[in-house]
Amino acid sequence: MAEAKKYPAPVTNPETAPFWEAAKQGKFLIKRCTACGEPHYFPRSICPFCFSDKTVWEESSGEATIYTFSLMRKSATGPYAIAFVTLKEGPSLQTNIVDCDMDKLRIGQKVKVVFKPTDGAPLPFFTPA
Amino acid sequence: MTIKGKAYIAGIYEHPTRHAPDKSTAQLHAEVAKGAIEDAGLTKADIDGYFCAGDAPGGAWPMVDYLGLKVRHIDSTETGGCSYLIHLGHAAEAIAAGKCSIALLTLAGKPRTGPLPARATGAEVDFEAAYGATTHNAYGMCAMRHMHDYGTTSEQLAWIKVAASHHAQYNPHAMLRDVVTVEDVLNSPMISDPLRRMDCCVVTDGGGAMIVTTPEIAKSLKKPLVRLIGHGEAMKGPRGGKDLDLTYSAGVWSGPRAFEEAGVTPQDIKYASIYDSFTITVLMQLEDLGFCKKGEGGKFVSDGNLISGVGKLPFNTDGGGLCSNHPVNRGGMTKVIEAVRQLRGQAHPKVQVPNCDLAVAHGTGGLLGVRHAASTCILERV
Numbered sequence: 001m002a003e004a005k006k007y008p009a010p011v012t013n014p015e016t017a018p019f020w021e022a023a024k025q026g027k028f029l030i031k032r033c034t035a036c037g038e039p040h041y042f043p044r045s046i047c048p049f050c051f052s053d054k055t056v057w058e059e060s061s062g063e064a065t066i067y068t069f070s071l072m073r074k075s076a077t078g079p080y081a082i083a084f085v086t087l088k089e090g091p092s093l094q095t096n097i098v099d100c101d102m103d104k105l106r107i108g109q110k111v112k113v114v115f116k117p118t119d120g121a122p123l124p125f126f127t128p129a
Numbered sequence: 130m131t132i133k134g135k136a137y138i139a140g141i142y143e144h145p146t147r148h149a150p151d152k153s154t155a156q157l158h159a160e161v162a163k164g165a166i167e168d169a170g171l172t173k174a175d176i177d178g179y180f181c182a183g184d185a186p187g188g189a190w191p192m193v194d195y196l197g198l199k200v201r202h203i204d205s206t207e208t209g210g211c212s213y214l215i216h217l218g219h220a221a222e223a224i225a226a227g228k229c230s231i232a233l234l235t236l237a238g239k240p241r242t243g244p245l246p247a248r249a250t251g252a253e254v255d256f257e258a259a260y261g262a263t264t265h266n267a268y269g270m271c272a273m274r275h276m277h278d279y280g281t282t283s284e285q286l287a288w289i290k291v292a293a294s295h296h297a298q299y300n301p302h303a304m305l306r307d308v309v310t311v312e313d314v315l316n317s318p319m320i321s322d323p324l325r326r327m328d329c330c331v332v333t334d335g336g337g338a339m340i341v342t343t344p345e346i347a348k349s350l351k352k353p354l355v356r357l358i359g360h361g362e363a364m365k366g367p368r369g370g371k372d373l374d375l376t377y378s379a380g381v382w383s384g385p386r387a388f389e390e391a392g393v394t395p396q397d398i399k400y401a402s403i404y405d406s407f408t409i410t411v412l413m414q415l416e417d418l419g420f421c422k423k424g425e426g427g428k429f430v431s432d433g434n435l436i437s438g439v440g441k442l443p444f445n446t447d448g449g450g451l452c453s454n455h456p457v458n459r460g461g462m463t464k465v466i467e468a469v470r471q472l473r474g475q476a477h478p479k480v481q482v483p484n485c486d487l488a489v490a491h492g493t494g495g496l497l498g499v500r501h502a503a504s505t506c507i508l509e510r511v
Contacts, residue, residue, distance in 0.1 A: 007259045008258065008259055010255040010259075011254070011255055012255060013255075016255060016256075020255075038369070038371065039370075040369030040370055040371065041256075041369065041370040042252075042253055042255075042256035042257075042370075044252075044369070047369075048368055048369040049368075049369065049371065067274065067373060067375075068270045068271075068273045068274035068277070068375055068498075069270060069273060070265075070266040070267075070269030070270045070272075070273055070321045070322050070323075070324075071269075071319075071321065071322045072261065072263065072265065072266040072269075072320075072321045073318075073319055073320060073321060073322075074265065074320050074321070075261070080261055082260055082261060082262060082266045082267075082269075082270065083270070084270065084367075084373055084375070084498075086370075086373070087370075090370070090371065091369060091370025091371060092367060092370045092371075092373035093256070093367075093370050094256075094257050094260050094262060094367075094499065095260055096259075096260045096261070107273070107274065107277045118259075123259050
């Protein structure tokens, strides 16, 4: 393996700080609206569906499937796999698939969350389950 | 209320340059403005509305001052590459409402000479920026899912580039003028799976401009009459991760709005300018606009169906972004310009569509695979 890639530290803000605090404990949080019941990601204080402010943090299982991906071959820091994955809880999100044989990735493949360090809070990525 | 027939495109200009290290970005804006004003047969003093997007250095007020304009209506809506299609719709709205009578729209910049300023980030930045989404891989993800869901192939995508190259051979300003084959496209290096180098548009310096005006003023000028009869705009994103579906674009909403306002259908269209940042962009938008059913875009674009004089739907007869020009990584302006050339009967004779009286210019801006805008303009020769 090449040496560990350096990732930028999240800037964070008052709305999202609890997500990053949880990330430091290895927990991957999503938001759920208690008014309409819908989960969402990335986290907002006001539900993007029903616009209720009754949103709460919820720990995700971190289990997901690959919705789509692309292997970026032209990169100064080496090839990487960008993807959208769909969490078991419902929301889809953008990520990289890491620590894997990139040529064997496929749509529908099961993946799980893994955190990578930065100079600040760790960042969530996904890796084959 | 409708904008149907209330605004005419009286002047167009595409900068002939594709590489301009010896010019400033503001200067390129001025050069394309001058070109469009002269094409319309007007003077700068006639301009009373100005439209620009994120490529204009500093935005609207420095540009208005630099160009020496005195305007009573401004609009700097920024939706990436389709900004200029949205500006055309908004200019028609402003003209219909009497807010201005002669609008100038400009686009210019120099990504070939040097990197563009970083795109402004949104609330998603901490949750996405680290993953390295670029145009190549965001559109690559769209193509990957389209292939998975519908069996679309690289060969089918390649036909889009082949058609563009057939047109570009007649454009002396086109950056890439060589006619290419499906095999050439498939043999070009992989950039971001499944998109290869020849699935990607060119990166060019340059720009373009247009003049939009009232029916009365347009008829007083000595130019063929081209008017806007329908316009639609829309946006699409993953919306909290619930709506992620990368097999269609916001064109599924902007298209029907434009066609309904115009009172025509895709089957009536004689010529189509379709945003071509990548081959997959064209394929998805053709489906979204209703030129074929969802999932059948691959079949629709194959066997030269987009080549003027050969297929059923001549597209991007200037060579488009895939071969000719994609100034400032923003293709919306040149999409309108080539549609106007077709409607005026001023396209290259080898690619001019006979009796071209109805055209569509359509584009998207932002990242099709992440979040983006779309705009559809239906244009008619009077």
